[in-house]
Amino acid sequence: MPKRENISMSVIRRLPRYYRFLTHLKEKGVTRISSTELSVKLGLTASQIRQDLNCFGGFGQQGYGYIVDQLCDEIGNILGLSNRYKTILIGAGNLGRAIATHMQFEEEGFELIGIFDSSPSKTGTRINGKIVMDTTELEDFCEKEKPVMAILCIPREGVHSILERLYSLGVRNFWNFSHYDISMRYEDTVVENVHLNDSLMTLCYRISNPNNK
Amino acid sequence: MPKRENISMSVIRRLPRYYRFLTHLKEKGVTRISSTELSVKLGLTASQIRQDLNCFGGFGQQGYGYIVDQLCDEIGNILGLSNRYKTILIGAGNLGRAIATHMQFEEEGFELIGIFDSSPSKTGTRINGKIVMDTTELEDFCEKEKPVMAILCIPREGVHSILERLYSLGVRNFWNFSHYDISMRYEDTVVENVHLNDSLMTLCYRISNPNNK
DNA sequence: ATCGTTATGTTAAATATATAACTATTATCT
DNA sequence: AGATAATAGTTATATATTTAACATAACGAT
Incomplete structure (x- = not known):
């Protein structure tokens, strides 16, 4: 087009x-x-x-x-908003929970089909009616449902290994909220990093330097 | 410097x-x-x-x-990270709650001193130990505490009026998560917009157009 | 219908940003 | 201590992005 x-x-x-x-x-x-x-x-x-x-x-x-x-x-x-790219959310902490409930995925080309967390305190609970699954179920789930995108709302430390797993399961697109830069270790991936910390820091700079334009 | x-x-x-x-x-x-x-x-x-x-x-x-x-x-x-700019959060919904608990303000130049919401179902509850105040208390609070920044996690409709109030109370810096562009109606303000929806849409575009670079 | 006005689509110029090339300084090895 | 290698700082070039100017097409009033 x-x-x-x-x-x-x-x-x-x-x-x-x-x-x-x-x-x-x-x-x-x-x-x-x-x-x-x-x-x-x-x-x-x-x-x-x-x-x-x-x-x-x-x-x-x-x-x-x-x-x-x-x-x-x-x-x-x-923009391709009429798509329904199957999406999973990794990490059901405060941020993950907010993303899951706050975003209107269906209006922006996506469909949230699964939520995962590794903590027993989270798994089994419900977010927007969806049960939080254990990350050990990731392989089975992905083989069946074939999600194309993953939203990462997990701490820095966990990103690398989960990324490897998701990649090998065929997930190529990532919306990354973790405090970590996924800067293209693979050629065929699409990554959109949302670094709230960075955003806040630039705001801090601009407040501290008001004469900067 | x-x-x-x-x-x-x-x-x-x-x-x-x-x-x-x-x-x-x-x-x-x-x-x-x-x-x-x-x-x-x-x-x-x-x-x-x-x-x-x-x-x-x-x-x-x-x-x-x-x-x-x-x-x-x-x-x-x-970046000015050693500052402790006094900050208030407007909106204690899912996103506001996530921001309040997820961000490490003290390490990035800010200090969260108050949380406000207009819904009775939110006011009085606690987030990270802080009581959610009613927005009617905004004037009293600001006159006493003099916050310099406000984080906006409220729906589009509420933004305009809250913005006017905050401006008249001396708040000049805004971290805006609402589905609304605060594009400089005042000269002396600093606004950092975080549009998660926009971010998601650009991701959708990139998935839909893989041959785009 | 015709003419003037409006506002797009397009080409050209200006500005901003990123990359490369060069110079100068410091560390390290002999 | 001198020579060499490494690497920052700086200047110049190339690229990307934005703005301005122009030319063309469509609308609407007379």
């Missing part, structure tokens, strides 16, 4: 923002919007928005603008 | 990663490291690492490398 290949990550990372805002407009009943209006609302330049969208195709009409409904759908398609 | 001013965000966002890795090295007892070694471990170029560090000063020794312990401290200072 992409008009060109190799879209830069800078562009990709703005798409969800567009999608989010367009969904909001749709809900408000707005049917039409121009790149200039969008740029004002989003704090970007109109040029950038047009460039971004034109990486994937011409979704607008000259002299008119973009049809909100249509553009929203297009971006959703580009 | 910065050698030059206006350090780019690209550089700032790498600092926590360096800090994290150096801390790890320190714990392992490594005393010395070169930019080349670092580059291999972090998957960056040695050039970039040297450039990044030299934005703030010459911390290494030619022909020798960097002293892990010292470099780690320097980066910690640059």
Whole structure:
């Protein structure tokens, strides 16, 4: 579908923002919007928005603008949100539990099909109606259900070994919340690291250095 | 302290990663490291690492490398991690609870001094020993304690009004987890948005478009 | 219908970022 | 102590990203 290949990550990372805002407009009943209006609302330049969208195709009409409904759908398609990638969650601590209950996976291309933890205090409990399984059950479960993605909400120490196991079970995509960088030991994996600590530290820097732009 | 001013965000966002890795090295007892070694471990170029560090000063020794312990401290200072910025958390749902228990604020420049929620089912309960207060108590609390930062873990709808209140109470820094972009309605604020949904959507894109680089 | 206005799609310029090349300094070995 | 190797700091180049400018197409009013 992409008009060109190799879209830069800078562009990709703005798409969800567009999608989010367009969904909001749709809900408000707005049917039409121009790149200039969008740029004002989003704090970007109109040029950038047009460039971004034109990486994937011409979704607008000259002299008119973009049809909100249509553009929203297009971006959703580009992002692949209609997928239902089978996903498992490893780690049912506070963070894992929050992710499981807080995220609306079905609206963002995923389906949470299993939750695992190694601690007996967690296994057997329920999160959003789903029973937390013991990590020893991982092999059986994966062979049967073939999940394609794993969310990692476990302490640093456990990551390496669980990663090896998951990889050998065919899992290639990881959403990593652990205090550890999974930086491509394998070629065919996709990793999205969410480092809340890093985010907090950069915030600390910016508070401490207010004259930095 | 910065050698030059206006350090780019690209550089700032790498600092926590360096800090994290150096801390790890320190714990392992490594005393010395070169930019080349670092580059291999972090998957960056040695050039970039040297450039990044030299934005703030010459911390290494030619022909020798960097002293892990010292470099780690320097980066910690640059980030301002020895601060104890007084912080409040708004929203004690699953995510807020996870943030409160999961983050080690004291090690990253902050101190969590209060947790607030508007729901009677949450107020009065305890998180990490701290009682969840009602948001109506916000004014009294802030006037007394003068927090400088607020973590927002509330639904989209509530953000706008709580933001106005917090701003008028002197809070200027925000760590925003809500499904809403706080993009600078005020000049003197610092906002770090953490959009887990956006992160998940970009992951979805990358899974759906494996040939994208 | 025609003309002016609007706003996209596209090409070009400017800026920012990352990489490579070079220089200078220090450690280490003989 | 001198020579050599190693490695940071710095300058220059290349690449990526953003912004601006332009040219073209569609809408809408007259």
